[in-house]
Structure formats: structure tokens, C-alpha cells
Amino acid sequence: MSTRGLVYTALLIPFLTLTAYVLGTAGVIGFYEEMFRSASTVLASVDLSLSLGLILFWMYGDARASGTPFAPYAVITLAIGVAGPLMYLIHREARAPRARIASAARS
Numbered sequence: 001m002s003t004r005g006l007v008y009t010a011l012l013i014p015f016l017t018l019t020a021y022v023l024g025t026a027g028v029i030g031f032y033e034e035m036f037r038s039a040s041t042v043l044a045s046v047d048l049s050l051s052l053g054l055i056l057f058w059m060y061g062d063a064r065a066s067g068t069p070f071a072p073y074a075v076i077t078l079a080i081g082v083a084g085p086l087m088y089l090i091h092r093e094a095r096a097p098r099a100r101i102a103s104a105a106r107s
Contacts, residue, residue, distance in 0.1 A: 005093035012086040019080055052077055055085050068092050 001009070022031060035045045056074055063070035068091060077084025 002093050002096070005090055008086050008089045008093065012083060012090065015086070016083055019083065048081065052081060052085075059085060059088055062092070063088070066092060066095070068095060 026034065035041055056077055059073060059077075060070055062068070063073075068088065070088075073084045073088035073091075075084070076087060
């Protein structure tokens with residue numbers, strides 16, 4: 001695995017652990033109640049939603065250009081947030097060496 005892939009994995013694992021902890025302790029309903037408890041958390045939620053939307057647009061274009069699947073990572077992004085883009089980047093990095101080898105073989 002590339003250095004980038006290792007960094008993405010190092011970010012993904014604690015994020016998934018935290019997500020499991022929060023959903024396990026607060027539940028999905030409790031999580032959303034907290035998101036909308038104050039103006040500050042609403043702002044953070046809107047900011048996160050807009051950021052993830054922009055990332056989804058980038059992922060869609062990049063997936064088309066690189067031949068990486070988009071739909072599974074879009075669903076994960078919509079369900080649990082940044083785990084989707086991190087998994088997409090891990091997949092993309094894992095494919096990169098194979099794509100370079102295939103490109104070299106065609107030349």
C-alpha cells in the first residue's frame with residue numbers, strides 16, 4: 001500500500017471507531033438531536049453537508065476519469081460522512097499501481 005493509502009487508512013480507522021461509539025451511545029436519533037441543538041451545531045452541520053457535497057462532485061468526476069466506482073462511496077458518504085471519501089481514496093490509491101502497469105503494457 002502506498003504512503004497515501006496508509007495515511008487515508010490511519011484517518012479512516014479512528015473515524016469509524018468514533019462513529020460507532022457515538023451511534024452506539026447516542027443512537028441515530030440522539031445524534032441528529034445534538035446536531036440541531038444550537039445555532040453553532042446547526043452551522044457545523046450545514047458546513048459539513050456543503051463540504052461533503054463538494055467532495056461528492058469531485059469524486060464523481062474523478063471516478064469517471066479514473067474508472068473507479070462512484071456509487072458505493074456516494075452511498076457511504078451520504079450515510080456516515082467522510083468515511084465514504086476516505087474509502088474512495090484508499091480504493092483509488094490501491095488501483096493506481098495497477099493502472100500504471102496496464103498503461104505501460106499498452107505503450
